[in-house]
Every structure is written in structure tokens, then in C-alpha cells.
Amino acid sequence: MSDLTVRAAEPGDVHSIAEIDKACFSAPWSEESFRVELEENTVAFYLVGEIDGEVAGYAGLWWVGDEGHITNVAVHPKYRGKHIATCILDCLIDYCENEGMRSFTLEVRPSNDKAIELYQKFAFVDVGRRPGYYEDNHEDAIIMWRVIDDSGMPVLDRVKLQEIMIQRGKE
Ligand SMILES: CC(C)(COP(=O)(O)OP(=O)(O)OC[C@H]1O[C@@H](n2cnc3c(N)ncnc32)[C@H](O)[C@@H]1OP(=O)(O)O)[C@@H](O)C(=O)NCCC(=O)NCCS
Numbered sequence: 076m077s078d079l080t081v082r083a084a085e086p087g088d089v090h091s092i093a094e095i096d097k098a099c100f101s102a103p104w105s106e107e108s109f110r111v112e113l114e115e116n117t118v119a120f121y122l123v124g125e126i127d128g129e130v131a132g133y134a135g136l137w138w139v140g141d142e143g144h145i146t147n148v149a150v151h152p153k154y155r156g157k158h159i160a161t162c163i164l165d166c167l168i169d170y171c172e173n174e175g176m177r178s179f180t181l182e183v184r185p186s187n188d189k190a191i192e193l194y195q196k197f198a199f200v201d202v203g204r205r206p207g208y209y210e211d212n213h214e215d216a217i218i219m220w221r222v223i224d225d226s227g228m229p230v231l232d233r234v235k236l237q238e239i240m241i242q243r244g245k246e
Contacts, residue, residue: 077127079159081166084121084133086113091130092123099149101211112146119146120171124163126154134163136171136179143171145181148190160193168197168221177223182208182216194219198229200236 084092089109096103112119112135120143121135132150136143150159168179182205183190191201199219208216222230222239230236 079131079162080125081122081163082125084113084123084135086110088121088123088130088133089113092121092133095130095133095149095151096147098151104147120167122163122167122170124150124159126159132159132163134160134167136167138171138176141175141177143167143176143179145179148181148193161196164193164197172223172227179221181219183219184209184214185217186214191217191219194221197221198231200231200233202233202236202240 089106092109093104093106096109113121116137118138119135120138121133123130124132131154132148134145134148136145148160148164150163171179179199181194181199183194185191199221201217202220203218205216205218207213220236220240222236224230230239
């Protein structure tokens, strides 16, 4: 595979990102939604992975205090299985933790084994459910968190994580 470059998404990437979304999701975000994310949303931060000048995948989050609320991770079907999502997520987490972020959260469908495996590799832990979260088939969402402790190590114990969530007043 040609070299992958991971970089911050720019307004000129809106079309490519929206095309990836269309190829990946039953209810993709519109090009306008991504335009707002990249041009107007001051808490949004997106990275793209590029191969030979083509955007192959992206990941993004909303920066809420010291938490990152991951909005999406997607790789175009023709580029899957080449560790592109791994590289993009690795850069996203690394950059944000260096900037002081201490926890990340996301929702994922219980049927999305590939994504769950990917997130588990990054020490995301299943801490609960949002019943009927997905509008298309009313599937629940698994809520996952990656939290690092004071020594910078990810907390992997579900019960300990749930206690941290309760202390913070979250699920
Ligand atoms: C999930 C997704 C982003 C993974 O992208 P990718 O670039 O193919 O993933 P990677 O090659 O980096 O693989 C990372 C890990 O994911 C898991 N994974 C990826 N493809 C897999 C497959 N076909 N079967 C099982 N696990 C798989 C593995 O744990 C893999 O690590 P490994 O290769 O070291 O075993 C991609 O499948 C995708 O875009 N899916 C549609 C969009 C989506 O569901 N996004 C998540 C929304 S919550």
C-alpha cells in the first residue's frame, strides 16, 4: 500500500468526507453537516487519512472540556483492513491526550463487530447502553469510554469506569 498521510481535515475535504460517509452508513451526514463541522463548529476536530492524494478515511470528535466525544470513524470500503482506521485513531488520541484530553467516548452498534474490536484495541470499554438509539432499526447503542488515570494508563476495569462515570454524573 502507498504511504498513508494523516492530517487535520480542511474545508476542501468536505466533499471527500461526505462521499466516504455515503459509502459507509445507511444514514450518512450531508455535505452541509460536514461543512458546518469543519468551518463553523469551534469544538469539532477532524483528521483525515490520505493515500496518493485521495482521502481514504476520517475520524472526528467534539472537544468538550477534557473529554472527546467521537462523532465518527470511517474508512472507504476499498481501503478497509489496511490499518487506516487504526492509524487515524492513534493520531487523534495521541494528539488530543498531548493537549490535555483525559477521556474519550463514543456510541457503536452492538452488531458492528469490526468497529467494537477496533475501539477495544484502543482501550475503549463498554460501560452501558442507550436503548433504541439508532433510528433506522431501533438498535441499542453501546456506550464506550476510554479514560486514562493520573499515571496516564487507560482504565480497563468496567466497574471502576462506571464508578468514575457516576462521580462525574454520567452514564
Ligand atoms: C470500522 C472501520 C472504521 C475499520 O476501518 P479499517 O481501516 O478497515 O480498520 P483497521 O484496518 O485499522 O483495523 C483495525 C481493527 O479493526 C478490527 N477489524 C477491522 N476489519 C475487521 C474485520 N473484517 N473483521 C474483524 N475485525 C476487523 C480488527 O480488530 C482490526 O485490527 P487487526 O487488523 O490488528 O486485527 C471500517 O470498517 C468502517 O469504516 N466501517 C464502516 C463505518 C463504521 O462502522 N464506523 C464506526 C462507527 S461507530
